[in-house]
Amino acid sequence: MSDSSTIIAIVSLAALVFSLYGGASPVAAITSFVRTISANPQVAELFRFLFLGTIVEAGRQVGETMLKFGSSLFVVKAEFGTHDFAYDWVLNYLEHHRVWNESRSFKVVARNAASRPNSSTSASLGSTDGHPDAIYEPAPLTASFFRWRGYWISVNKSVAGYAHYDTGEEIGGALSISIWSRKRQILDEFVRAARQFYIDSKVLPRRVEREEPSGALLTAVFPQGDLAHNWMLAYLRSANALGGTMDFTISTKQSDLGWGNGPKDTVRYMPAHDTKQRFLFESPRTGRSTWLQVVVTPGQRNWNSHTETGGSITIILHSSDKAVLADLIETAHQKYLQNGVSTVTVHLTDNRGEWAKTITKSRRALSTLILPTDIKETIVADARQFLESENWYNQAGIPHRRGYLLYGEPGTGKSTTIHVLAGELGLEIYFISLASPGIDDYSLAKLISDTPSRCILLIEDIDCAFPSRDEEDEDEEPVLDKEGKPIGRNPTPPRSAVTLSGLLNVLDSVSSEEGRLTFATTNHIENLDSALIRAGRMDVKIQYKFADSVQIEQVFKRFYPPEEEQAIVGDHDSEDVQGNARAPLIHAPYTPAEVDAYAVEFGQAIPASAYSIAQIQGYLLTKKRNPAGAIEGVQQWLKSQEEEKRVMAELKQKRKAERAKKLKLARERAEAAAATKKLTADNAEGETTDQTSDTSSVDGIGGVGVKVNGINADG
Numbered sequence: 170m171s172d173s174s175t176i177i178a179i180v181s182l183a184a185l186v187f188s189l190y191g192g193a194s195p196v197a198a199i200t201s202f203v204r205t206i207s208a209n210p211q212v213a214e215l216f217r218f219l220f221l222g223t224i225v226e227a228g229r230q231v232g233e234t235m236l237k238f239g240s241s242l243f244v245v246k247a248e249f250g251t252h253d254f255a256y257d258w259v260l261n262y263l264e265h266h267r268v269w270n271e272s273r274s275f276k277v278v279a280r281n282a283a284s285r286p287n288s289s290t291s292a293s294l295g296s297t298d299g300h301p302d303a304i305y306e307p308a309p310l311t312a313s314f315f316r317w318r319g320y321w322i323s324v325n326k327s328v329a330g331y332a333h334y335d336t337g338e339e340i341g342g343a344l345s346i347s348i349w350s351r352k353r354q355i356l357d358e359f360v361r362a363a364r365q366f367y368i369d370s371k372v373l374p375r376r377v378e379r380e381e382p383s384g385a386l387l388t389a390v391f392p393q394g395d396l397a398h399n400w401m402l403a404y405l406r407s408a409n410a411l412g413g414t415m416d417f418t419i420s421t422k423q424s425d426l427g428w429g430n431g432p433k434d435t436v437r438y439m440p441a442h443d444t445k446q447r448f449l450f451e452s453p454r455t456g457r458s459t460w461l462q463v464v465v466t467p468g469q470r471n472w473n474s475h476t477e478t479g480g481s482i483t484i485i486l487h488s489s490d491k492a493v494l495a496d497l498i499e500t501a502h503q504k505y506l507q508n509g510v511s512t513v514t515v516h517l518t519d520n521r522g523e524w525a526k527t528i529t530k531s532r533r534a535l536s537t538l539i540l541p542t543d544i545k546e547t548i549v550a551d552a553r554q555f556l557e558s559e560n561w562y563n564q565a566g567i568p569h570r571r572g573y574l575l576y577g578e579p580g581t582g583k584s585t586t587i588h589v590l591a592g593e594l595g596l597e598i599y600f601i602s603l604a605s606p607g608i609d610d611y612s613l614a615k616l617i618s619d620t621p622s623r624c625i626l627l628i629e630d631i632d633c634a635f636p637s638r639d640e641e642d643e644d645e646e647p648v649l650d651k652e653g654k655p656i657g658r659n660p661t662p663p664r665s666a667v668t669l670s671g672l673l674n675v676l677d678s679v680s681s682e683e684g685r686l687t688f689a690t691t692n693h694i695e696n697l698d699s700a701l702i703r704a705g706r707m708d709v710k711i712q713y714k715f716a717d718s719v720q721i722e723q724v725f726k727r728f729y730p731p732e733e734e735q736a737i738v739g740d741h742d743s744e745d746v747q748g749n750a751r752a753p754l755i756h757a758p759y760t761p762a763e764v765d766a767y768a769v770e771f772g773q774a775i776p777a778s779a780y781s782i783a784q785i786q787g788y789l790l791t792k793k794r795n796p797a798g799a800i801e802g803v804q805q806w807l808k809s810q811e812e813e814k815r816v817m818a819e820l821k822q823k824r825k826a827e828r829a830k831k832l833k834l835a836r837e838r839a840e841a842a843a844a845t846k847k848l849t850a851d852n853a854e855g856e857t858t859d860q861t862s863d864t865s866s867v868d869g870i871g872g873v874g875v876k877v878n879g880i881n882a883d884g
């Protein structure tokens with residue numbers, strides 16, 4: 170009975186007594202009432218029960234109030250909601266202490282068991298047939314007691330939750346604990362111990378949604394196209410952090426190389442769109458472990474440029490410490506650099522003028538680059554010294570940038586030099602071709618500002634930003650003066666939308682002063698503007714020529730290494746960084762002495778400064794593993810090359826003759842046009858004179874006729 174009902178009962182009783190004995194004093198009325206009812210034994214019995222019941226209920230209520238008061242003095246209580254991480258700490262800790270070991274009432278779950286903390290009480294159900302294990306949880310409202318550091322603690326699943334329709338994780342429930350102690354700090358110690366145990370046992374944390382607001386977590390987004398995205402991807406792949414997903418997109422495309430475990434993987438397993446994976450980051454620096462949740466969003470493929478843009482990697486850190494994020498990024502960066510030891514990364518643009526694609530090439534050894542004398546060593550030393558002398562540049566007030574112009578015949582090793590150098594210096598190449606459709610002054614400036622400091626910026630075929638001055642160019646049209654006389658030729662319009670001033674601005678821009686090595690290559694240095702190649706923009710200029718006899722010998726020896734076993738030269742993947750054969754393929758059927766002798770013979774057979782290394786390499790590739798055959802066939806090959814040259818020269822000659830004919834025709838047409846113009850002017854003058862004299866008008870018209878005939882005869 171509640172307090173109010175007791176009061177109502179007493180008041181009603183008093184009212185009854187008063188109505189019966191209204192005229193008497195209250196004491197007399199109660200006395201006579203008691204006398205009246207005690208005369209009736211049944212009514213007396215009823216009132217005795219009522220009286221005793223009231224006493225017992227009042228006593229119970231007083232006792233309960235005292236117990237509540239007492240327990241608030243001697244028991245510390247806490248509740249943990251299933252939506253919160255603290256619930257996971259405590260649940261995991263209690264499971265570890267086998268708190269419900271003796272219980273006879275469980276809730277058993279199997280869905281999503283793989284992502285739940287490992288339970289010591291979990292039963293392995295059919296673990297061999299791929300079914301998940303079951304997890305035993307306390308059933309709602311069953312209390313369990315256990316001793317912890319000398320205190321009694323009771324645990325009770327006070328509110329039963331329900332499974333989330335998507336994740337299967339319990340939400341809406343609560344776990345209550347009561348610690349039998351007067352000391353409030355025991356609760357702090359308990360929660361701290363549970364949290365530490367959770368961290369130490371590295372159990373898989375619950376999944377959180379990116380949108381879920383949580384001050385306890387840090388979120389970092391790495392957008393595709395930024396270098397940090399590449400670092401993170403390299404790190405996650407190397408740490409096998411993306412293998413845990415259950416949703417894959419399978420690809421066999423070369424362009425999806427980044428998702429393979431190695432460059433030679435034929436099938437690549439890419440995480441499906443927006444899949445979330447949890448992964449324990451163990452910092453090699455601090456030794457600290459932090460759970461990460463990784464969400465990979467692949468980009469949209471642009472079918473014109475065959476590149477992917479707009480993707481991202483989102484990392485949710487189960488930590489609020491920014492130092493962990495910084496540590497993760499640095500670890501990923503270091504991993505990426507380590508990978509770069511055996512590979513060279515080349516960034517390419519799409520046709521909208523954005524860095525969109527990254528390809529990885531095997532690193533090429535310095536020894537595989539064949540240049541006269543010690544040019545390659547000089548270039549490497551020069552670039553290395555430049556990178557190491559940033560302070561010197563700053564102190565001297567000179568922009569910290571260096572430009573190299575590699576010019577000369579095609580196929581002589583200009584691009585190869587840059588590839589080799591990138592491998593030697595551990596730098597990435599940012600490749601821009603000025604002839605690409607999407608590249609103009611604006612996109613060029615943007616592309617360059619989007620490159621990191623310390624990289625190689627490679628501008629290939631820089632001459633296409635300038636009009637060609639090639640005498641042989643067939644597209645040239647004659648330029649005529651006012652009189653219609655040819656005064657020269659129109660230079661071919663540049664093949665690039667980039668202008669000279671745009672290019673110079675970019676080379677001089679502030680963003681180029683960050684330890685960047687700019688390389689430009691061209692086959693036509695004569696077409697370049699002197700402003701572009703002056704020192705300060707192009708500090709080092711190196712000419713590449715056709716191979717001399719020493720180079721020819723070296724190429725030959727490279728094809729027939731004197732080792733017992735050999736790899737196919739020219740296939741870079743079969744060489745390691747030192748240029749040694751990685752995968753021995755076949756027993757060499759010749760001795761080193763034989764190869765040396767053949768090489769000298771080969772060097773003498775091929776005329777010096779007439780062929781590029783690319784051409785010679787092309788021939789030797791037809792004679793793999795057969796140095797004697799290469800010597801035997803060389804004269805035949807030279808003849809075919811001469812024949813090819815002759816045919817090319819003939820074609821050129823023919824084209825020249827056609828152009829001369831075209832030019833002559835154009836000149837004649839122009840002269841005729843000029844003559845017509847003059848005749849019209851004379852005629853107009855004649856008509857003016859005619860208005861004053863009739864005879865002169867006839868002469869004038871006749872004069873016109875003669876002139877017209879004259880033009881026709883000429884024509």
Ligand SMILES: Nc1ncnc2c1ncn2[C@@H]1O[C@H](COP(=O)(O)OP(=O)(O)OP(=O)(O)O)[C@@H](O)[C@H]1O
Nearest residue numbers: 537538539540578579580581582583584585782783
């Ligand atoms: N000096 C060289 N040393 C080693 N290999 C070379 C050399 N020159 C050319 N090659 C080989 O020839 C091929 C083409 O070389 P590369 O692309 O470097 O020439 P390039 O001068 O840049 O030509 P282009 O001016 O046409 O771009 C490569 O496969 C490379 O292996």
